[in-house]
Amino acid sequence: MQNFLLRHCREQSRFTEKQVAVKAGLTIKRYQALEACDALMTDTESKVLGKLFNIQPHYLWQSSAQLDQLQNAFELLHLQKERINNLTIGI
Numbered sequence: 517m518q519n520f521l522l523r524h525c526r527e528q529s530r531f532t533e534k535q536v537a538v539k540a541g542l543t544i545k546r547y548q549a550l551e552a553c554d555a556l557m558t559d560t561e562s563k564v565l566g567k568l569f570n571i572q573p574h575y576l577w578q579s580s581a582q583l584d585q586l587q588n589a590f591e592l593l594h595l596q597k598e599r600i601n602n603l604t605i606g607i
Contacts, residue, residue, distance in 0.1 A: 517553040517587055521579040525569035526551070540564045553587060 526536050537547040541564065549555035557565075557577055566573030 519551050519553050519579055522551050522565070522576060525565075525571060525576075529569055536565075536568065539568055556581065 537544045562573040562577035
């Protein structure tokens, strides 16, 4: 999964991941995790990135939170399918 809003903002600004990380005071690994949806964006990060990309911080934070919820829902669905398969095999 990927945070396409964050990626779009970065690409429209013509920044590399490293440039965004440096300008935002983040490690490259942390910024990559945010863009890859491997980490939930903090309020502070959304404010810094919002200022950098000239976008309201709540848009960035909401996209991160929604993608996190979606990723959790996919993981839960996968677990439920596994349990159903285990139950049907046992019958």
